[in-house]
Amino acid sequence: MNVLFKRLIIIAVxxxxxxxxVYYAISLNNANQKQSDPLYYAPYDSSMIGYVNYNGTHLYVFAQNRSFGIILDTSSLTNLNFSKIASLTGNTNLSSSGKGSSFNITAKTNLSLYASYRNYNIYVIKNISFSFAGVSLGNQSVYLYEDNGFVVIGNINGIFDSINxxxxxxxxxxxxxxxxxxxxVSIAMFNLTNRFxxxxxxxxxxxxxxxRLVFTNYTYESYFISVMSNIKGFSITSVNDLSITFRMNDIDITSAYQLIGAVNDQ
Amino acid sequence: MTSKFAVAFSYYFKNYYRSRSFYLMLALIVLITAIMSYFSFRYQGKIDNFLSRFDSAAINASLKSRALDYIWSFVLVDIPVYAAVFFGSPSISSEIEDRTAFHIFSLPVGRVTILTAKYAAAYAVTVLISIIYLIIEAVITRTIYGTLDLKAFLISFLITLIFIASVLAFTFFISSIFNRNIYAYITVLIIYFLVFNAVDVITSLLYSTTSPFLLNNAANIIMEVFVNINLFTFSPTISLSPAGTSQILLAVAVMIVYLAASLAAAAILFENKEAK
Known part of the structure; x- marks a missing residue:
């Protein structure tokens, strides 16, 4: 066989x-960069990261000093009815169409474009009112933007931090x-300014x-252990230096308050 | 052509498994496997400690067995590299250096046939050595935890086979550039362990992520199919779940790119080689 022809075949194959x-790898990498991980939309310096699984709808939350946000995976929105959200606000001014990356929120009255920041459109929902666990908030404004099938809802600092x-x-x-x-529900809080x-x-x-709790010193750790050992359903599974792991069964509102109180040395 | 390939393959295969390189690699594998087996039994409690740092409620035998397989695979990803250096680096350069090229180039066998037969033989001995480690890994995991995540293990095994093909092709390509074995050895080691890692450090610093297009990072998927932990970056990502499908496909695509490009380059360079 002609040597040149042989080389051409090798190169062609x-x-x-x-x-x-290469094309497939680049497109996969771009998709991965966009991330299927919702934490891609939470800032690196968040002091709190949380996850909520409510009947198959997945929410992630993040918070730090001046900002907070909720990251919503729209592909998990099978159980979320936007007409219910609209009824919570007292208006029927939200509607949704599609899901996944083509998720849209169509504004009628209260949802409006707030600003464009680093090529992302930030929307604002004005005069939203809601109540949860006995706490009512009225006439609040929340901001949101959408990317790759994820909607981030939060205060304006939270949205800016998320985009950055x-x-x-x-x-x-x-x-x-x-x-x-x-x-x-899964919550992680880091670098707390709490003394204990x-x-x-x-x-x-x-x-x-x-x-798992990581204490600042041994005094608070032993205090916590002594307080919590009297609480029903609470058991410490391991103690390692300033870190303790625990389990709490049949938790109710009283024991939850006792746990929060003990963590705050009250 | 098939019979010529079969003859060349059996010749090179015998040549490889009778070589000192093969017995050295075999001895290394037996030693590494013995050490890993000892550590697996001796320090199995450490796996519980490590996992409990994340979520004590999620720890079960299946997760622990995957964590153990992750640690075994941590060593496995380097075995094909060393085997490739032993078997692949001198593959073409030795024909010139040892002057065997005078004999084989004059044979009525195409150079592409010689190259592919030698590559297949090197691949077979590398797989043989890696399989010893993989079998012991499965046995030890099953013995300690009474379970083995067979799906993750088979995926890891298949990716290891692709990775071996890929890293061997890369060493064949480097070997085809040089006429001296020592240059081929050193270049492969420098590129894989120095250049790739340097690029990795830079991309980690600049973009807080490892470059997925480097062969050494693609190889990490061999362990990440068990537990998705990437420690090779300045901001390590840790997830107790196995790596996702897109992550696996990306790594396999990268390996195939290295495999096809390196083999083609090696074939063309080998065609141009002159016996000196």
Whole structure:
């Protein structure tokens, strides 16, 4: 066989494999960069990261000093009815169409474009009122933006921080290990300014809770252990230096308040 | 052509498994496997401690077995690299350096046939060595925890086979550039362990992520199919779940790119080689 012809065949076969593989790898990488991980939209310096699984709808929350946000995976919105949200606001001014990356919220009255920031459109919902766990808030404004099938809702600082986190790559993806997505509620709080506790990791499934607390010193740790050992359903599973892991079964509102009180040295 | 390939393959395969390189690699594998087995039994409690840092409620035998397989795979990802350096680096350069090219180039066998037969033989011995480690890994995991995540193990095994093909092709390509074995050895080691890692550090610093297009990062998927932990970055990502499908497909695509491009380049360079 002609040597030149042989080389051409080798090059053609290589190109036929390499080019589609490179294209496929780049498109997969871009999709991965966009992330299926909702924590991609939470800032790296968040002091609290949380996860809520409510009947199959997944929410992530993040918070720090001046900002907070809720990250909503719209592909999990099978059980969320937007007409219910609209009725909560007292208006029927929200409607949704589609899901996943083509998720849209159509504004009628209260939802309006607030600003465009680093190529993202930020929307505002004005005069929203809601109540939860006995706390009522009226005439609030919340801001939101959408990217790759995720909707981030929060205060304006939360939205700015979230957008900056995605663009600058300073996101909270590396904190995913602290969140247990098989629990109904999972919360991780880091670098707390609390005098007694440095960090808190809690997972709740049904009425059972497991968690880990890292104390600032041994006095508070032993105080916490002595207070909590009297509480029904509470047991300490391990103590390692300033870190303790615990389990709490059949948790109710009283024992939850007792736990919060003990963490705050009350 | 098929019979010529079969003859060349059996010749090179015998050549490889009778070589000192093969017995050295075999001895290394037996030693590493023995050490890993000892550590697996001796320090199995450490896996519980490590996992309980994340979520004590999620710890079960299946998760612990995957965590153990992750640690075994941590060592496994480097085994094909060393095997490739031993078997692949001198593959073409040795024909020139040892002057065997005078004999094989004059044979009525195409150079592409010689190259592919030698590549297949090197691949077979590398797989043989890696399989010893993988079998012991499965046995130890099953013995300690009474369970083995077979799906994750088979995926890891299949990706290991692709990775071996890929890293061997890369060493064949480097070997085809040089006429001296020592240059091929050093270049492969420098590129894989120095250049790739340097690029990795830079991308980690600048973008807080590892570059998925480097072969060494693609190889990490061999362990991440068990537990998705990436420690090779300045902001390590830790998830107790296995790596997702898109992550696996991306790594496999990268390996295939290295495989096809390296083999094609090696074939063309080998065609141009002159016996000196």
């Amino acid at each position: 290589a190109v036929a494999i390499v080019v589609p593989a 986190a995605t663009i600058n790559g300073r996101n909270a993806v590396s904190y995913s290990g602290y969140i247990n997505t098989s629990a109904n 506790v440095r960090s808190i990791y809690v997972n709740m499934t049904g009425y059972n809770m497991t968690g």
